[in-house]
Amino acid sequence: MTVLGHASFFAGRPVVEVPASGPLPAVDGPVAWRIDYPDWDNRTDETPSPGFRDRFDRFVDQTGESVQALVVGAWGYAAFNPAPIDQLCAAAPRLPNLTALFLGDIVSEECEISWMRVGDVSRLLVAYPRLESLRVRGGENFRFSPVRHGRLSRLEVESGGLRPEFVRAVLDSELPALTDLELWLGDPTYGGDTTVDDLAPLLAGQRFPALRRLGLCNAQIADDLAEALAAAPVVRRLETLDLSLGTLTDRGALALAGGQPLTHLTMLDLSHHYVTDEVVATVQATLAGVAVNLSDPQTPYIEGDEVYRYTVVSE
Structure with a gap:
């Protein structure tokens, strides 16, 4: 069997999709924003997806300091496009209140879990010292380095x-x-x-x-x-x-x-x-x-x- 469904709740919050364009939907109470950019362009150059990069930057510009929980879905085609760890780390100063992060909310029809190119996810803990919950999913080039983090309660x-x-x-x-x-x-x-x-x-x-x-x-x-x-x-x-x-x-x-x-x-x-x-x-x-x-x-x-x-x- 494989992963069949996207998360509907994360970190005790309902998951709300970031639209492809336009303003964010109005929400009532705390939510976990979910952002993705499914893309099957068959590129094999193993570079980050420019489509995801642009959508994520626009989302951060819209929300900034209000984001507390974030779910990252498809970042292009995850078998070819590596996870946007660099981009997430670079955005940390603009997301100062992020306490919960899920990287890899991708189902099998988007990319099999063993094909997902991820990288060293411990870098996210270094970039986000206030993070309390980190959920990661992956298979290919899935790595972790020893790290010290004083607030993480859930991994x-x-x-x-x-x-x-x-x-x-x-x-x-x-x-x-x-x-x-x-x-x-x-x-x-x-x-x-x-x-x-x-x-x-x-x-x-x-x-x-x-x-x-x-x-x-x-x-x-x-x-x-x-x-x-x-x-x-x-x-x-x-x-x-x-x-x-x-x-x-x-x-x-x-x-x-x-x-x-x-x-x-x-x-x-x-x-x-x-x-x-x-x-x-x-x-x-x-x-x-x-x-x-x-x-x-x-x-x-x-x-x-x-x-x-x-x-x-x-x-």
């Missing part, structure tokens, strides 16, 4: 295949205010070679002291993650644990149910899974006081002696 990284270098750079960052971390680890076929060992400092509770919600989602290694989390110190201070969108089977689910106590959690999200009905009942009985999401059960695809299980987002 969401969505990918069909998140490389170990990206994950390790996130974990090497100093983010003292981070309460919510979500990483879509993906499929090795698309570069998602991250292992439990790469996550060791996080699982040991050595990173991000304010962390209360951890999502290790969309993962082919969901069972390995579950087994590690069954004894991981970080779990003891979490309120929400999210292993959704991945390939969790009975092995991982039983490890969670039989590991360290999870009754302190308010939510355990295991949706989109390959867990049998019998084990689902076991998990629910063991964690009777926890909101456990075991919706969207999947059936493996079997071809000969091969059994295939798929994450929600890979291509």
Whole structure:
């Protein structure tokens, strides 16, 4: 499966589209402005889209200091045009009140997630020291560098295949205010070679002291993650644990149910899974006081002696 729908809410605000031309629509209360420039001109020179550049500059001229939340959709054809990170960083002095940014609200019919050319998204944190929420999506040339940021409380990284270098750079960052971390680890076929060992400092509770919600989602290694989390110190201070969108089977689910106590959690999200009905009942009985999401059960695809299980987002 792939990403099928644009965000309708972001950072607790309804998303409002920036029109292609003319004035911005009147809004009632705080909104997240969404700007995009879909373009399939088949250029292969891998340069920023001039159409997006002009539309974004016009939008900033219209809104300036009033923008608090921004969603960036298609920036041309994202397989050829790199993400407008340079432009976003350069615009920071004109967007002094931006606290929430989503880069990459692009669905599969616009560009497959594994084709999206992005770049080093940590530069956005350097440019916007007041940012509290950063959500990024991408695949090709998707990078992160260790950074220190004092205000970021929510970081969401969505990918069909998140490389170990990206994950390790996130974990090497100093983010003292981070309460919510979500990483879509993906499929090795698309570069998602991250292992439990790469996550060791996080699982040991050595990173991000304010962390209360951890999502290790969309993962082919969901069972390995579950087994590690069954004894991981970080779990003891979490309120929400999210292993959704991945390939969790009975092995991982039983490890969670039989590991360290999870009754302190308010939510355990295991949706989109390959867990049998019998084990689902076991998990629910063991964690009777926890909101456990075991919706969207999947059936493996079997071809000969091969059994295939798929994450929600890979291509």
